[in-house]
Amino acid sequence: MSGNGALRARLEAERKERIRLETVRVECIELVNTLQKQIDNVSTGIKQNAKTEIDTFARKLNTMKNNIQDLPDSTLVSIKGVMNELASIIVIGEANMKNWEQGRQDWEKELLLTRMEIESLKDSRFKIAKAKYKELAPLLEQISEQGFETGDISNLKNIQKVVKETRERIEGEAQTRELVKSITQILVNKGFVPSKPKYSKEKDNTIEMLGTLDSGRSVKFWINPDGNIDFNFDGFVGTSCKDSIDEMAVMLSDSGVESEVSQFNWHNPDKLEKGSKDIPRGGQTRSRTQ
Numbered sequence: 001m002s003g004n005g006a007l008r009a010r011l012e013a014e015r016k017e018r019i020r021l022e023t024v025r026v027e028c029i030e031l032v033n034t035l036q037k038q039i040d041n042v043s044t045g046i047k048q049n050a051k052t053e054i055d056t057f058a059r060k061l062n063t064m065k066n067n068i069q070d071l072p073d074s075t076l077v078s079i080k081g082v083m084n085e086l087a088s089i090i091v092i093g094e095a096n097m098k099n100w101e102q103g104r105q106d107w108e109k110e111l112l113l114t115r116m117e118i119e120s121l122k123d124s125r126f127k128i129a130k131a132k133y134k135e136l137a138p139l140l141e142q143i144s145e146q147g148f149e150t151g152d153i154s155n156l157k158n159i160q161k162v163v164k165e166t167r168e169r170i171e172g173e174a175q176t177r178e179l180v181k182s183i184t185q186i187l188v189n190k191g192f193v194p195s196k197p198k199y200s201k202e203k204d205n206t207i208e209m210l211g212t213l214d215s216g217r218s219v220k221f222w223i224n225p226d227g228n229i230d231f232n233f234d235g236f237v238g239t240s241c242k243d244s245i246d247e248m249a250v251m252l253s254d255s256g257v258e259s260e261v262s263q264f265n266w267h268n269p270d271k272l273e274k275g276s277k278d279i280p281r282g283g284q285t286r287s288r289t290q
Contacts, residue, residue, distance in 0.1 A: 031080070035057070042054060043097065053089055117163040121136075176225070180209065191213060220234070
């Protein structure tokens with residue numbers, strides 16, 4: 001090969017390399033611009049969730065812009081690496097956004113259901129319901145104002161549970177009212193003077209009633225929240241107490257209340273069998289409205 005031929009070949013290779021490098025630089029610039037636009041167009045939700053990573057990409061882009069002229073090949077490799085990382089973050093972020101959106105929809109659904117549950121207590125004729133509404137309504141508004149970002153669906157479930165418990169208590173009170181009516185009527189029919197029903201000081205959430213005869217004999221009832229009735233006969237002689245219990249059980253049944261004497265403790269069964277005038281007292285009858 002002649003010297004001139006070798007020089008031409010060498011010059012051709014250098015020219016090709018310059019062209020290749022310039023092409024790489026152009027590619028780097030185009031990709032950097034595309035990356036910048038992609039970063040700028042990332043949704044707000046993804047930016048919030050991946051703020052650290054995206055801020056890092058922005059700093060890398062500035063460094064890569066400065067290296068394009070002198071280090072085009074290594075810069076191109078770095079740019080494509082950032083492109084791969086950014087694509088992963090966007091895809092994962094969009095998937096998380098879908099999950100977040102579904103969570104937000106579930107939260108808003110529970111919020112609406114809870115609001116309706118609470119509103120149903122507002123116009124109730126039961127005092128306990130109105131009191132519970134005043135307690136829960138501000139709490140729900142506080143959760144609503146916090147929004148899904150800080151809200152927790154379990155808080156709404158807890159409120160719904162309280163509403164359900166309130167409804168169950170209302171139902172229990174309604175049944176208790178019916179029992180009070182039945183017992184009051186029975187006492188009147190048996191010649192007792194019934195007292196006004198009142199909450200017992202001895203038992204929580206228990207209604208207490210007293211029926212008194214002119215002779216001084218009396219019967220006291222405690223209507224418990226679970227529907228059971230405790231009773232105490234005072235001043236009855238011999239088997240008259242048991243007879244009165246049996247009669248009242250029949251009258252309860254006639255008024256629509258199932259009842260049975262599940263336990264009755266006599267003071268002295270031996271003396272009672274001998275005709276003792278010892279007073280029988282105490283016991284329980286399980287009752288519930290039909």
